[in-house]
Amino acid sequence: MRTLFRGGLVFDGAGKKLDGHGVLVEDRRIRRIAPLAEFDGYAEAAVDTSGGTLMPGVIDTHTHLLLTGGPDQLGPLETLPATALALGALKHAQDALLGGVTSLRDVGGKDFIEMRVRDAIARGDFMGPTIQCSGHIICITGGHAYRIGRQADGVEEIRKAVREQIRGGADLIKLMATGGMSSPGSDPGASQFTYEEIAAACAEAARLGKPSAAHAHGGEGILNAVRAGITSIEHGAFLDETGVEEMLKRGVFLVPTLSVSHWTEQNAQRGTIPQFILDNTARTKEARKRNFKRFYDAGGKIAMGTDGGTQYNFHRLSAYELALMVEAGMTPVDALVAANASAAELMRMKDRGRIAEGCYADLLVVDGDPTIDILNAALSERHRMVMKNGVAAKRRA
Numbered sequence: 001m002r003t004l005f006r007g008g009l010v011f012d013g014a015g016k017k018l019d020g021h022g023v024l025v026e027d028r029r030i031r032r033i034a035p036l037a038e039f040d041g042y043a044e045a046a047v048d049t050s051g052g053t054l055m056p057g058v059i060d061t062h063t064h065l066l067l068t069g070g071p072d073q074l075g076p077l078e079t080l081p082a083t084a085l086a087l088g089a090l091k092h093a094q095d096a097l098l099g100g101v102t103s104l105r106d107v108g109g110k111d112f113i114e115m116r117v118r119d120a121i122a123r124g125d126f127m128g129p130t131i132q133c134s135g136h137i138i139c140i141t142g143g144h145a146y147r148i149g150r151q152a153d154g155v156e157e158i159r160k161a162v163r164e165q166i167r168g169g170a171d172l173i174k175l176m177a178t179g180g181m182s183s184p185g186s187d188p189g190a191s192q193f194t195y196e197e198i199a200a201a202c203a204e205a206a207r208l209g210k211p212s213a214a215h216a217h218g219g220e221g222i223l224n225a226v227r228a229g230i231t232s233i234e235h236g237a238f239l240d241e242t243g244v245e246e247m248l249k250r251g252v253f254l255v256p257t258l259s260v261s262h263w264t265e266q267n268a269q270r271g272t273i274p275q276f277i278l279d280n281t282a283r284t285k286e287a288r289k290r291n292f293k294r295f296y297d298a299g300g301k302i303a304m305g306t307d308g309g310t311q312y313n314f315h316r317l318s319a320y321e322l323a324l325m326v327e328a329g330m331t332p333v334d335a336l337v338a339a340n341a342s343a344a345e346l347m348r349m350k351d352r353g354r355i356a357e358g359c360y361a362d363l364l365v366v367d368g369d370p371t372i373d374i375l376n377a378a379l380s381e382r383h384r385m386v387m388k389n390g391v392a393a394k395r396r397a
């Protein structure tokens with residue numbers, strides 16, 4: 001099966017825009033990108049992208065498939081049976097795909113349920129994005145999100161906790177380096193694991209070939225994680241000058257997750273979000289944007305992530321993070337790269353996140369030019385088509 005995309009612009013996912021080119025998809029992959037003249041006489045299936053842009057699908061490197069986007073984040077995880085959670089996770093993965101997300105990283109689940117969804121989609125049993133999973137988050141006893149986490153204290157125990165996640169099928173390791181917004185009584189600025197504990201976890205993950213991600217807001221927790229060898233800092237609300245320097249020196253990614261505070265604020269008036277979350281959001285919102293911009297201006301590596309599934313942060317809305325990154329000071333092109341080539345680099349996927357010959361056909365056709373107006377990529381009503389592994393997952397009527 002071959003499909004030719006032609007008529008509109010092509011954004012390659014790494015920063016380059018092409019005009020007057022056709023992109024030929026054959027079976028699951030992108031076979032050929034060439035000036036239109038080369039396709040003269042082509043008479044098989046074609047998609048007219050005139051007035052729009054063909055770009056790689058969005059990649060969300062920080063989401064939680066088991067979380068629903070409801071105001072009570074963790075409650076359902078404690079009360080629903082595994083079967084219901086698995087069906088919910090599958091629906092959320094498919095919601096993300098329909099919203100333009102062709103790959104995602106789950107950074108905190110329960111009982112490895114989300115991995116069964118990952119595997120079922122990868123086998124082709126269901127339509128859905130490519131998924132990587134961390135398994136349980138690893139946290140200190142009573143630490144941030146301990147209700148769903150694997151609590152571990154000390155170097156030996158954290159090493160064992162890492163091995164348990166990898167035995168369960170983890171593609172990466174997720175650690176809680178500081179407190180968070182959504183745990184009552186937790187101070188997002190306070191560090192939790194020690195440097196030694198994080199270093200042991202990162203070393204064990206690296207030895208077993210896995211990247212590591214640290215939830216970290218406070219400056220000290222960020223430094224602990226970065227110096228201990230972490231692959232990415234998630235959130236980074238209070239990222240300071242030293243943190244930026246150390247991250248740049250080591251090539252550590254930042255996954256800013258601006259969606260969390262945006263959707264919390266947008267829905268604050270409903271009266272359903274716990275007050276301490278609203279307080280934490282108000283307290284960190286400006287810092288989050290300012291420090292993201294500081295890291296961006298310094299030339300740091302940024303990958304898009306949403307923290308999808310947290311309150312009112314619905315999986316179908318993931319692409320809106322693009323608009324929030326632009327609002328916080330990124331150029332539209334750089335925001336798109338963060339959601340395409342850079343996100344794929346963080347996820348170690350060499351053949352996704354770009355429009356290049358040989359890459360998988362994970363594609364999005366959007367209205368207009370998203371490098372000028374980011375909303376063309378950020379709003380799913382402006383998506384004309386979503387393609388996953390060469391198969392159309394959504395076509396706008």
Ligand SMILES: [Zn+2]
Pocket residue numbers: 062063064107108307
């Ligand atoms: Zn998260």
